[in-house]
Amino acid sequence: MPLNRTPPSIPTLSNTDCISENLCQSDPNLSLTSDHSVLSEQITQRIKRKRSTKQYDTTSDNLTGFKNEIKDFIKDLISNQNARLDRFENHIMEIKSQYTKIEDSNSSIEKSMNHMSDQLTSLENNISALEKERSNMVSQISLIEEKMENFERNLLKTSIEIRNVPKLSQGARETKEQLYALARSLSTILNVELKGSDIRDVMRYPSKKEAKSSTISIEFSNTLLKTRILQASKEYNKRNPSDKLNSSLLGLNSDKVPIYVAEKLSANSNRLFYMARSFTKSNNYLFCWTSEGRILIKKDTNSPYIVVKSESQLETIVKPNTA
Structure with a gap:
């Protein structure tokens, strides 16, 4: 069979409890209150504070001033940045212009250097040809001098x-x-x-x-x-x-x-003979003489003789140790 449930009883509050719970205006026994509208008004009633118009206007003015300051600061910052960018751009343009001038100058110098290099190469080739020609002429002159020396030697x-x-x-x-x-x-x-x-x-x-x-x-x-x-x-x-x-x-x-x-002797042989005699004295050679127009030197009686043909040959002869 169905069970009947009774509604829970609402505890009653004393006046003292009402004061401690800030429910002083509520009826301790809600079930006994006959005026439900009064109860609802007591429960939902809140005290609303009215906003001050003067305070709102002051805050709004302060906010507007702050916004204006921010805008002015940003404008000044942008203006300064634009001025710096303009100066920087001008510097870049000047550097670019100088670089262009330097590049043109370098190009001109490079052309001049290439031209000079070509001239130097041509000059080196000419010098090489002249040196080769000179070497050939020296060889021919030496040959002619040798022939003349032999001819003069035959005459003498x-x-x-x-x-x-x-x-x-x-x-x-x-x-x-x-x-x-x-x-x-x-x-x-x-x-x-x-x-x-x-x-x-x-x-x-x-x-x-x-x-x-x-x-x-x-x-x-x-x-x-x-x-x-x-x-x-x-x-x-x-x-x-x-x-x-x-x-x-x-x-x-x-x-x-x-x-x-x-x-x-011929003039050249006579001069060479003089140098050979000086060489033998300074290097302790015992003999220096001529035979049929030739100049000969000898270290000692047991050494072979050396035919002196030129001044440079005397410089290549090994000198004895003096230590």
């Missing part, structure tokens, strides 16, 4: 020189007969027989007026006579170390001075 291969021969008295003129007589006197001293046809020419080299002696050149008819005279003069000096060949043996009325018989 029958000639000798008698150096330091006193002159005749000052003011007197020397004749060919006197010079031939000197040549025959030399051959007699050296025990080399000469005929009149064996001597082709005799001459004295020119010298300064104040010089008391000079060199006499004798040209023989063949190289055999020349070789005999040279060899005999060396043997004579070896046999007479204290009284070597001198002017008194030639019958000259002058002070007794030594004379020297040597092979006649």
